[in-house]
Amino acid sequence: MxxxxxxxxxxxxxxxxxxxxxxxxxxxxxxxxxxxxxxxxxxxxxxxxxxxxxxxxxxxxxxxxxxxxxxxxxxxxxxxxxxxxxxxxxxxxxxxxxxxxxxxxxxxxxxxDKEHFLKYQLGKLNKSEFPCENLLTQIDVVHLETMKISAFTKRMEAKSRILRDLNLPNDSVFYHLIASAFGSSINKKGFIELTQKIPFQQLKQISSKQQQFQLLLAESGLMQSSSKEKSTSIWHFKGTRPGNFPDIRLKQFAQFVSKYDFDTSFIYFTPDKIQEEFYKMVDDFWKDDFKQSKKISRSFSNLILINAVVPFMWFIGCQQEDERLQGKSIELLERLSSEKNKYMNKWKKCGVTIKNAFDSQSLLSLYQYHCSRKKCLTCGVGIKLLEE
Ligand code: SF4
Structure with missing residues (x-):
């Protein structure tokens, strides 16, 4: 009340x-x-x-x-x-x-009249873009935490379904995920189309790493264009920071996938070891004289862990019915820093603390599945607020 x-x-x-x-x-x-x-x-x-x-x-x-x-x-x-x-x-x-x-x-x-009260509360919740913004801190944090886990699971399962429908071998699935992570949200489509033009098996039939690298660049159609022509229907420069420009990310992607043997057994390590091995792998790829691109930063390595390694672990966990692997993917996210974006700013404004990448990923899922669709009545937080 x-x-x-x-x-x-x-x-x-x-x-x-x-x-x-x-x-x-x-x-x-x-x-x-x-x-x-x-x-x-x-x-x-x-x-x-x-x-x-x-x-x-x-x-x-x-x-x-x-x-x-x-x-x-x-x-x-x-x-x-x-x-x-x-x-x-x-x-x-x-x-x-x-x-x-x-x-x-x-x-x-x-x-x-309880029914009238519920309708009143719901009407109040529905007025705002982020309906519970002034009320979140009034209820036990357990309700938000439960919703975070449920929304995160929903997101991972949706991703796993898409990966399963690709009907590809596991190394090709990881190749697809790595491409998608290098594209971030703006150039994801361009990177995925590139992996369709040069499927993983075709790429790895080329023995020279240098040739693999050159082929990816050539097929992208991006490197040949003059700077004026670079923005096309698939490659977008506008709205991205210079470090994220698709030509820079493309060179990094080409270097990464040409050097990587796609041995994914590291996902069975402990979360701290996965993180350590992944950083080591990235560092090694930029160590020798095959320095074709700017080295990827730790923060971008973390984004690859978040957007490629974690969904891959979840997908393999589903395939092998191994819940421990899925639990480990959450532990890995908890080791990584949270992402910074407009959605996280919205949650912070509501007084929500975002400690790590599990928080940011799960809050992003909660926003996408419930808040932005005003589905407060399917959300444990909303239901609790209505009962108060
Ligand atoms: S869906 Fe839940 S968390 Fe999102 S605004 Fe509504 S009550 Fe709040």
């Missing part, structure tokens, strides 16, 4: 006054429910009038979810509340005295 809902009921006179038995009087007749004081200071309704056991009283009316909120809000030591003539509460859990006088009180709990 919320105080603002009780205010709405009182203001719109949706309270069945005639049915309510007073707590500490024989009879209370509400003659005028008063004027809503929206200033946030002082009693909730002013200029009210009630008849209590035959005597008319004129003054203020205060509304709370629990009668004990009177003390929690420190009204007992605030003179502005001395002229309260009626205390309206959802639950009467404590007698309330002001200046030694017991406050006349009515309890609404058994007179509230």
């Amino acid at each position: 919320t105080e603002d809902y009780l205010h709405l009921l009182w203001k719109s006179k949706r309270v069945p006054f005639h049915k309510i038995s007073p707590i500490n009087a024989k009879e209370i007749i509400v003659k005028n429910s008063g004027e809503h004081n929206e200033s946030q200071k002082g009693p909730d309704f002013t200029f009210g009038s009630v008849n209590i056991d035959g005597i008319d009283f004129y003054g203020n009316i205060e509304i709370h979810v629990k009668s004990s909120d009177w003390y929690r809000h420190q009204h007992q030591s605030d003179n502005a509340y001395n002229n309260v003539i009626l205390h309206v509460v959802y639950v009467y859990d404590k007698p309330v005295y002001q200046n030694g006088v017991l406050l006349p009180t009515i309890e609404l709990k058994s007179h509230i």
